[in-house]
Structure formats: structure tokens, C-alpha cells
Amino acid sequence: MSSKNEENLIEENNYYACLNISKEATLEDITSAYRRLSRLYHPDKHTDNEQKRKADLLFNKIKKAYEVLSDPHRRAIYDTVGIKGLKTDGWEIVQRTKTPQEIRDEYERLASEENQRRLQARTNAKGNITVNINATDIFTTYDSEYDDYVNSSFFPNIETSGMSISQSIEAPLTSRDTLTLNGNLVTQNGTGSGSFIVSCKRLLMTNGWIEGELAAGNGPIATVKLFRTITKTIFGNFATQFKLTSSGIRIGFITSVGMPLDVHTQGFLTWNIGLISAMTTTIVRNTDKSHSGFVVSLGISSSFISMNHTWKINKEDLKLRIYCKVGTVNSVMECSAEKKVSEQSSLSAAVSIGVPSGVILKIKIIRAHQTYLFPIHLCEEPRLIPSVYATVTPFIVWFAIKKLIVEPFMKEQKEKQIEKQKIINKKKMEENKQEAKAAVDLMRAAYERIQREEEGRNGLIILKALYGKDADTVAKSTTNTFIQLSDVIDVTVPLQCLVKDSQLILHNMSKSQLSGFYDPCVGEDKLLFIQYLYHSHLFETTINDKENLRIPKQSHRINIT
Template identity: 55%
Template sequence: MDDENESGTVIEEDYYTFLNVSKNATNDEINNAYRRLSKVYHPDKHVDPIEKKEAEHLFNKTKRAYEVLSDPHQRAIYDSLGIHGLETEGWEIVQRTKTPQEIREEYERLARERDERRLQQRTNPKGSVTVNINATDIFNRYDEEFDYDELGPRAIPFIEVSGMSFVQSIEAPLTLRDTVVMAGNLSTHNGTGSGSINVSLRRLLSEKGWVEFDLGAGNGPVFSVKGFRTLTKRMFINMSTVFQFTSHGIRPSLVTSLANQLDKNTVGYLTWKAGAQSAMSTVIVRDTPRSHTSVSLQFGIPHTYISLTYTHKLEEYELKLRGALKAGTFGTVLEYGAEKKVSQHSSVAATVAVGVPSGVTLVVKLVRSNQTYSFPIHLSEEIVPSPVFYATAVPIVVYGVVKRLVIDPILKDQKEREKEKRRESNKARMAEKKREAQASVSLMRNTFARIRSEEEVRKGLVIVKALYGRSSVVSTFGNPSSGEKDSEREQTSVDDDVIDVTIPLQCLVKDSKLSLHEASKSQLPGFYDPCVGEDKVLMVQYLYHTHLHEVTVGDTETLRIPKQTHRVNPT
């Protein structure tokens, strides 16, 4: 019901915003809002035939919004399905139910059935491709006593693909409770290849648990049973039993993991593995909107280690900075890197791993929807400054160049196409909304003059100027003087992407107060969307106790005035 629709479909009416009430408004609040608008739009209040006709249209719209929101049945349908639900499927629900709660329950049932039909049409493919590259010859050439190359020393370093692996899986949802997953992988390393295929069936037993049966083939048949169960509100357990059939007999293994939520952002895990590789490990994970921290400690065969990982999230830049330190019987590894989101479904990441005895490795990763492409590049078998420097600097430089020359133009073009699509799909609708808003402002003249005069007498809330539209354009208009007044002004488009909404905003003032709720302001009486698909703001300059105030809020932000913090300091 928001004014902007990302999918480009036709914009629906928002009855709550049109009446300027919140979505949890009481019946009294809805009644009061209806009475106020009725006084403005009632046809008997206007004499001019054209205005009378416009008033009749807007009065009927006001009446329709009131009828829907004041009736519990219709309101429940509208909240769940929107206007379309009132016209079609919603009335089918009403015929079979009596109370708003029953309406919502029926809607949820229908929604589950729709979700199940959609599930049956989806395969949700997932996959990953990993290409291991050996580039150690760039920084660590072997000093050979004899030159085996008859053509003399190589001028170009030798770089080879030392291994590759492919993993792919698809889901085949049977019902909302049953899902079949088919997966396979192929890998090769230094000329030796292997592969496997796996089929699993997962059954959702309840909201608290599920069970999964897996059957695989590769290095002998493999059968496993996995299960998940919520024990308490803060604790759950995961168990997995695997039976691998080999020429030497059956090799069983067991993995049990117990998790406990320590606080709102922290979870602790205790895991026990038994079998060919036995281990006991504990992990503490803390995840907040700004960071992700993980501490692990494992005792086992063949490796015992301790690790610390920290990720700092820069949401405003869609960037994550990551660092990790891992030390154990295998050696020590220090990792650092970054992950950047480049589009809605794509991200790139680069990580440098410096370790003993592994050397220096650069891992470049591209994630596109459900597909992951990873390129581990082994640069050096020893820790020397040059590969560490180039592994750090080169990805930054390459990303900067690619972003400027490739990514930015593509995203800009894509964004413009999406905006154009929304404009076209709502072109007729927006033209009607603009005409309706202009007619509404014309009908508000008398109400505007009365309310403004009353506020001026009591030195209350007087709207000096209000502009609504594209954020980058609103701020370019000059400030009016504090004494500016024109009770006869019509709503005008001060720019193609900005409109003057002083009159409709003043008409919403009551008892020297004005409140706008968390919704697109384009649905308010006398408003329309001058730039579909663009970021919009509302700038308001107002007098309160004869002092000039100013505030700018985003399209869907709440606004409550007057406020002391809005006061413009005298120069």
C-alpha cells in the first residue's frame, strides 16, 4: 500500500495516510479524521459547479476510506490483502467467517496454500565454483643448478591451475513440510579427480524440529540421518549420524552440537565429533548490527587449534571488513579482507591469508544470487613483503577501476530502467493523482484561510512554506521571509520534481500541532508523487510563537511539529 512499489505494479490507495491516521488508529481517531475531511470536501460546502463535482469525487473517496477502516471485517481484509482483497478474495473470506481474527486466520491459511503452490514451482538452484591457482613462481622462483629449458630462463612467470571443484544442488519442494535436495560435486587436484552425488529428504516435524535422511555415492555409499530439535526458548540441539561403506567395512561417525543463546546477540555452541576424526570444540558467536565476532577452541585429532574472527559492518557503505587469527597444530594463519555489495544480489570479496607454513594466499570471491565463484591464488610459500603488499594493494586498485568503468555505469543504467518502468506503469495513475491533488487544494482554500487566521491570532503554528519532492531539488529553493503570506495561493509545481504543499499541510494543523505518520506522504490529501521512483523529502518552514522554524524529513519518516530543535537561530 506504499506509494512507491519496487516491482513497478500500479500504486494502490493508502486509506490510513489519506485520513492521516496511524495503522493502529482507534475508531475515535478514524471518526475525527473523517469528520475533518468531510467538512472540506462535502459538496454542499461548494457552489461552483466544477468545484462541486470535484468535491463529490473526493467526498466519496473519503467516505470509502472511512467505511473500510471503521468496519472491523473490511479493515482486517484491507490490512492483509489491500484494496484488491476487498474486491475479490477478501469477500470470499467474509462469506465464510465472522470475526476479524477469523478473517486473519483464513487469510493466513490461503497465504500458506499460495506459498505451497509457489514452492512446488521452484527448484532454488545453488552452486559454487572454486578455481585454485598456483602463482608462487611470480615471487619465489627456484634457483636451479641446471637450466632444463633449452630456450633459456623464462621471461614470464609460470602460473597454473592446480585444482578445480564444482558443487551444485537443487531443491524439489514437495509440500511446505517435505523437501528433496539433490546435490553433486566434482573436484580435481594436480591431475587427480573425484566426485560424489547426494540425495536428501527433509521432513519438518513441527515448529520445533526436523529430520533429514541422506543417501550418497562417491568413495563408496554413504547413508546419514540428521536431526534438529529446539529444547527450550534459548537452546537447541543438532545431531548427525553418518555410515560410510568402504572395502574395509562400515565407518560410522557422529556429530552432536548443542547451542545456547547467552543473550540477545550472543550464541554459544558445544560440538562433539566421534569417528575417524574425533574432536571436542566450543564456539561463541556475537552478532550485532555493527559487528560479528567469533571465538573457537577445538581439541581433537588430527588438529587442535584456537581462532578469533572479527567482522566490522559498515552498512551505510554496504561494506564488511574482516580479520581472523588461527593458531594450532597445523601452524598459524592471519587473515584480513573486505566484502563489498555491488548490487542487490551480488557482492565481491578479497581476503589475504598469511601463514606458517602455508605462505601467502589471496582469495577472490564473487557471489551472484545463489552462485559463488571463488579463486584462491597461492602467491608465495614463504612470508615475504612483496606478495603481501601486492595481495593487499592490487585488489583495491582493480576494484576501483572496475567499479568506475564497469559497475557504476551498469548500476546507473539499471536504476534508470527501473525508475522508467515504475513511471510507465503508474503514468496514468499519477496523472489522475496530480489532477485530484490540484482539485483538492482548490477546495481547501476556505479551510486554509480559516485555520491559518486562527493560528496567527493565537501565535500558534503557521506553515510558511512546505515543499515536497526530489530530495536533491527541494534544498535548492530559497528561504521565504518570515512574514510571507498568501492565503489564495494554489498548489503549484515549483519544479518538475517538487510541488508546493503549504495549503494541504496547513489544513492538517489542529490545536497548533501537526503529526504525519510513517508512510509515503504522496498519499496525503492535496499531495501527489511528482517523481515516481526517486528519493523524496518534505521540507517545512513554519512560525510558532512568531519564531521561524525549519525541518526536513524523508518521505516515509514521521513528522511532529512544533519542536524546539527546529527553531532557526536568528542571525
């Protein structure tokens, strides 16, 4: 379910939907729709006191929509910020001297200033925890003449060989200056080290930024970084490092130049000299469906070639990645899968086979801005059996957890949230329901008149229309129990009243805002089922809540044999 504030779960009045017009409607369209609905709801057209009271409420609603949308200035405010903008007294953007575009520009300026104020109070905390696990005893048997050193236990010896923890806090000082504090602790095989980094970045208008960094830990290091756009298509990074060692100050330089090769591809050339000497060429291609990278690095201490490709399966929130590296120091082949399990969480598993690293299974959990990584060392050499286990086991465990824990939990949470939201919005839901019933009651005479007119011209006649959860399933049921269901409502009368010249047009906005409609299942997906006659032929269609619709349409026709 999409994240919404509970108090805003029921959508505010949509003035376009109230008049059943598109957001691109002209003043003529707005006036025509208003006059059409006025003939249904104007209080003077009703003599019964109760009918007059209902009509007065509904007429005031469509009148308010007309008053806003027919005024270019008020319409611009409404289009930009919604009803809340119309309720704000003394706001700069309501000045009558401004054009609609100036109103929108003014709001953008005010919104930018508000974002800057929020920026001052925001800290962007990020953390990473890595726990290295040595599980080589599962697949490797060590033979030794010294029995005391041989593990005689039935269970394999699994131990934590290392751990690292890093945490950073980003604190904006001004709209152009940002201070970042970063701490890092590392322990490996009983020895540990740590570092603390302070950096400050300043934006240089629109063409770059400069950053100063101080690090304390394994020798003090001072770094100055500069990013700048050189031309419209070329940009560069430049960094200078000063490291204090026992033999004096060592200086390093890093220069990187990048440029787009095509719409989706960028190339980088990086030159390191001093602390690390290497020349690196990188090509990166990124599209909606994939991400690829190719790197060639030539250095004094090591050289390598690496390639990676990621498939993005957006419908499943899934990423599949393959990575290959061949170098003078080490070579690695890695396959991984990352699955988004909730709005803020992702889970990934990777199998790495390399020399001299062996076989490593990497489990990673990402929760908001926190990352937890668990590399499990299975074997010190590339071997088949550990590789198979490392590949198959995560999938089996994931599917078991998904079916037994994740899916039942998510389903229960969604049901609880929906029930909670219904309780919170119960009063508003009941008001909308009563308003819809009143509208349908007032439409009866018009419904009968329009239906007679359409029958006379052999035109468009709505036989059945249902709106709500699983409306199409309920409509095709052999029983007529939908009237008792709380999540499906009959909207035959309102839709027939929207028929004009043997046509019905609905726009891409929630149908719950149409006159005579209401939301019968807040927080859940809704469908609109329509069965209709046109030129004495039977038609049927089902659309999503915010889908466009124009009928009659030949593809909706039902061929009766």
C-alpha cells in the same frame, strides 16, 4: 532503489493518509477527520457545476476511506492485506461473524496454505565454483642447473592448478519433506574425483528433524542425521556414517550438543569417533554489529585452536573479518573484506598467510545462490612483499572498478528504471496530479478562512511548503523557479488547511497520499520543506517523506540577527 513491481510503483490509496490520521486512530479520530474533510469536499457546498464535479470525486474518495476504517471488520482486512482484500468476493475472512483478530488469523492461515502450494513448485538451486590459480612464479625465482626447466620468459608463469564445481538442487516434496541432490567435481594437478549425494530431510513436528543421505564417489557412504531439541535451551545433532572401503565397512559417529550461553552467545560440544576422531568445543557470538567464534579441537590426527571476529558495518553493507588458526598440522592468519555491491551480489577479498600454505589471495564473488571463488597462490612461504601486494592490490582494483564501472553503471541503470517507471505510470501520475489540483482549488476558501483565524490569534501560518526531490534546496533558492520543476510541487494551501488549533500533525506515511498532494518524482526520495510563522516568529524544517511531524516546535525557530 527498492525492488518493486513496475505496475505497483505508485502506491495504492492509503486510507489513513487520505484522512491524515495514524494507524492507531480511534473511531472518534476517524469520524472527526472525515467530518473535517467533508466540509471541504461535500458536493452540496458548491454551486458551480465544475467545482461540484471535482468535489464529488474527492468526496467519494474520503467517504470510501471512512467507510472502511470505521468498520472494524473491513479495517482489519485492510490492515492485513490492503485494498485487494476488500475487493475479493467470497473470501473466507470477510465472514461477519469473525472478530478483527480472527480475520487476521484467518488470513495468516490462508497465506500459509498459499506458501505451501508455492513450495511444491520451488527448487532452490545453489552452486559453487572454485578455481585455484598458482601465481608463485611472480614472487619466487627458481634457480636450477637445468636450463630447460627454468622459465626464461619475461612474463611470470601463471597456471590453473585445480578446480572444483558443485551444484545442489533442493526440491520440497511436502511441507515437511525435502529432497536434495548435490553433485561435486574436483580436479587437482591433473587428477580428478567426483561425488554425488542424495539426501532427504523430514521435519519432526516442532522439536527436530531427521535426514538420510547417500553419497557415491570416493567409496559409498550412508549417513543418518538427527536434530532434536532436548530441553527448552539444549539441542543436539546426532549422525552415524557407514563407509564401504576395500577392507570392509567403517562406521563413524558424530554427536553435537548446543545451548545458549546468553542472548547473543551459543556454545557447542562436538565428538567425532570412527572415521575422524576428535573432540571440539565451539563458542559463537552474533550481534547486529559483529560476529565472533572460538574453537578448540583435540584430535588424533590433528589439533588446533582458532578464533575469528567479523565487524558488520551495515550502513556501508560492509563486513571486515579477521581469522587466526594455530594447529599441529598448519597455522593460518587471514584478513578479509566483503562488500555488498547490489541487491543480489557481493564481492570479497581475503589475504591468507600460513604455514605451510604460504601467501594466498582469495577473491570471492557471490551472485544470488551462486558462489565463485578464486584462490590465487602467490608464495609458498610467508613473505612480506607478497603479503603487502595481496593486501593493497584488491583495494586499488576495487576502487578503480567502482569509480570507473560500477557507479556509472548503477547510476545509469537507476535513471533508466526511473524513466521506464514514469512512462508506465504516466496515466496514473497525471490522474493524481489533476486530483491534487482539484483539491487545492476546492481548498481556497477554507485556506483563506483558516489563515485569517490563525492570524487573528497570532497562531500557525504556513508561509511556504514544497514537496518533492531536493525540496529544501529549491525552497532556499533565490529564484522562484520551483513551479516549473516537475519534481517539486507547492503544497502550502493543503498544509494550511490541515492546521487545527494552531497545530499541524503529519503521520509516518508517504505525504503523497495527503489531500492536495501527489508524487512528483516517482521512484525517487522526497522531502517536505515547511517555512511557517508562529507568534510572529519565523520557523523552518525539512523532513523525509515518511517521517512524523508536529509543529510548531521550538527547535525549528530561526534566530534573525
